[in-house]
Amino acid sequence: MCATCGCSDPAGTRITQVTADTAAAPHLHDHGHGNGHGAGQAGTADEDTGETRTVLLEQQVLARNDRLAGANREWLGTRGVLAVNLMSSPGSGKTTLLERTIRELAGRPPVSVVEGDQESLIDAQRVRGTGCAAVQINTGAGCHLDAGMLGSALRELDPPPRSVVLIENVGNLVCPALFDLGEAHRVVIMSVTEGADKPLKYPHMFAAADLVLLNKVDLLPHLDFDPGFFESSVRRANPRAEVLRVSATGGEGIGIWCEWLRDRVTAGPGERGPARRDSGAADGVAR
Amino acid sequence: MHEMAVTQSIVDAVCERLDGARVRVLALEIGTLSGVVPDAVRFCFDLAAEGTPLAGARLEIAEPPGLARCRVCEAEFRLDDLIALCPCGSADVGIISGRELRIRSMEVL
Numbered sequence: 001m002c003a004t005c006g007c008s009d010p011a012g013t014r015i016t017q018v019t020a021d022t023a024a025a026p027h028l029h030d031h032g033h034g035n036g037h038g039a040g041q042a043g044t045a046d047e048d049t050g051e052t053r054t055v056l057l058e059q060q061v062l063a064r065n066d067r068l069a070g071a072n073r074e075w076l077g078t079r080g081v082l083a084v085n086l087m088s089s090p091g092s093g094k095t096t097l098l099e100r101t102i103r104e105l106a107g108r109p110p111v112s113v114v115e116g117d118q119e120s121l122i123d124a125q126r127v128r129g130t131g132c133a134a135v136q137i138n139t140g141a142g143c144h145l146d147a148g149m150l151g152s153a154l155r156e157l158d159p160p161p162r163s164v165v166l167i168e169n170v171g172n173l174v175c176p177a178l179f180d181l182g183e184a185h186r187v188v189i190m191s192v193t194e195g196a197d198k199p200l201k202y203p204h205m206f207a208a209a210d211l212v213l214l215n216k217v218d219l220l221p222h223l224d225f226d227p228g229f230f231e232s233s234v235r236r237a238n239p240r241a242e243v244l245r246v247s248a249t250g251g252e253g254i255g256i257w258c259e260w261l262r263d264r265v266t267a268g269p270g271e272r273g274p275a276r277r278d279s280g281a282a283d284g285v286a287r
Numbered sequence: 288m289h290e291m292a293v294t295q296s297i298v299d300a301v302c303e304r305l306d307g308a309r310v311r312v313l314a315l316e317i318g319t320l321s322g323v324v325p326d327a328v329r330f331c332f333d334l335a336a337e338g339t340p341l342a343g344a345r346l347e348i349a350e351p352p353g354l355a356r357c358r359v360c361e362a363e364f365r366l367d368d369l370i371a372l373c374p375c376g377s378a379d380v381g382i383i384s385g386r387e388l389r390i391r392s393m394e395v396l
Contacts, residue, residue, distance in 0.1 A: 052311050052394045057304060061297050061315075061323075061388045144289060175289035178322050203369035204322040236370050239378045 013149060014138040017156050018115075018124035065179055068147035072154065072182025076165070082109075082265045083150075083165045085181050087205060088189035089198075090171030093215045095123045097189060097248040098166055102130040104258045109265045110163040114153045116145045116170045123168065133157060144175035147182055164261055173202040185264065188241075191216040192223055196230040199237040206237035213257065214243060218250035290327035291335070297328075297390055298335045308395035310344040320353040320369055320385035344393075353385030 060066060076083050088094050095115075102111050112133040115124040124136035135153045137145060150167065159165050167183060169176040188209040190198060193216060199206040206212065212234050214227060231243045244260070246253035301310060317325045325348045336342045353366035357373035357380050364374060371380040 050396070052396050054392055054394050055304070056392045057301070057390045058392070059300060059390050061293055061300070061390055063300060064296060142292070144292070146292070174322075175292075178289055178293070200370060207369050236372065236378060239380075 013140055013142060014136075015149070015152050015156055016121060016124065016136045016138070018121055018128045018134045018136055020128060062179070065147045068151055069180040069182040072147055072151050073184075075151075075154065076182065076184070079159070080162045080265075081159050081165055082163075082185075082261070083154075083167060083181070083183040084261070084264075085167045085169055085176075085183035085186045086189060087169045087173070087176045087186065087209075088171060088191075089173045089194065092171070092189045092191040092194065093248050094168050094171070094189055095126055097213070097215060097246070098127055098168060099130050100248045100251070100254055101166070101258060101261070102127070102132050104254050105164075105261070109262065110160050112157050112159045112163065112165055114145075114150065114157065114165060114167045116149075116168055118142070118170065133159070139170055143170055143172050144179050145169050145181060146179045150181045162265060164265055173198070173205045177204040177208045185210045187211045187213060189213045189215055190230070192219055192225040192227070196226050197233055199230070199233040203237040206234055206241065209238060209241045211260065212241050212243045213253075214245045215248055217245045217252055218247040288327060288331075290323060291331045293323050293388070294328050294331035294335045298332075298339055298341055300390060301341060301393060302339055304393075305340050305395070308340065310341045310393050311396050312345045312347060312394035313341065314347045314349070314391040314393065316349045316351060316387045316389040316391055318351045318353065318385040318387035320366065320382060321388045323388060325350060349391070351384050351387050354383050355380045356383050 072083070086094055086098075098113060105111055113124070113127045113135070115127060115134060115136045116139060117123055117136070118139050118141070120138070121136050124134040127134040135157045137149050137153050139145065139149070145167065154165070157165065167181060186209050188205055190212060192214065195201070214230060217227070220227065227245065234241055234243050244253055244256060246257055248254070297315065301313065315328070317323050317328065328348065329346055332346055336344060354363060355366040355371050355373070356363045357375060357377050359377035359379055360373060360375040362373060362375065363383070366382065366385060371382065372378055373380055
């Protein structure tokens with residue numbers, strides 16, 4: 001089984017264009033994640049001599065993903081499309097925030113959405129309810145989106161020039177941090193119903209963020225959540241990340257978040273390079 | 288668990304470089320700050336390698352430790368996790384080692 005896409009897994013990755021009247025039956029597409037791997041070229045050479053030789057490889061483990069991410073970045077760049085990778089644990093309010101953001105932006109600039117979940121079309125249908133185009137990626141057994149999946153989804157979505165593509169990654173604070181999708185920016189969403197110490201517990205995710213949205217701040221009066229401690233925890237994991245307090249239901253901070261997006265569409269493609277983990281000599285924590 | 292996807296990527300990448308040979312030993316480098324757990328890769332490897340020329344190969348995993356350089360005082364210091372704080376008090380720190388995730392070499396038959 002391939003856990004990247006679930007090839008040979010009956011519950012493998014599925015990409016579905018969700019239209020206003022998408023029925024329950026998903027529209028299946030091959031997303032081109034090489035089906036030939038692991039085919040097993042039988043070893044024949046040298047077996048009779050029993051001699052071994054050492055072959056230097058010196059390549060990044062995720063080189064293939066990074067190549068595909070680079071191709072996505074180029075594809076997006078030539079169209080002037082801003083792609084933002086939204087990551088969080090399940091239940092942080094990503095989809096509600098998306099709905100609010102789309103309504104608030106009101107088509108200036110146009111927004112389309114790539115939804116990532118293990119199963120179901122629920123989120124893409126919710127987003128579709130706002131009137132914006134949405135493609136659902138179901139990862140099956142997979143716990144994150146990868147660059148190959150996003151590439152297929154982008155071709156399906158066909159976003160207009162000078163627009164925003166919001167990518168809702170699979171709800172998971174661990175695995176998505178490792179996979180470059182070709183996005184211009186990474187945004188981590190945390191809600192005040194979670195622990196304020198999460199940035200210290202999941203530093204890889206927060207270290208990879210350009211912006212951290214602290215959601216559900218309308219609930220703060222009812223909770224024992226210290227936003228100051230949270231913000232200092234974010235800075236310990238990533239001194240350069242901005243933190244913005246928002247409420248997807250109450251509206252607080254949404255205008256600033258929308259401006260953040262508008263500024264970056266105007267500014268053109270982001271400066272995010274490929275893979276942050278490169279060579280180990282990469283500029284680690286501080287993105 | 289992303290280690291399964293990572294291990295599958297390793298097997299795929301190595302298979303692309305094989306020309307009918309079988310792999311006896313595969314050398315990897317997985318830094319302690321890479322976000323990938325070597326033991327989990329070992330656990331996944333047999334499953335990912337099954338039916339490929341890597342089946343039965345031995346994994347040799349080097350685990351370079353985390354090393355950081357402070358942008359304020361320029362000191363280099365060891366880093367055991369991603370919460371980087373220089374002894375001088377600065378959090379403006381760049382990681383210079385420990386994030387490696389690399390396929391180094393293979394011994395083929």
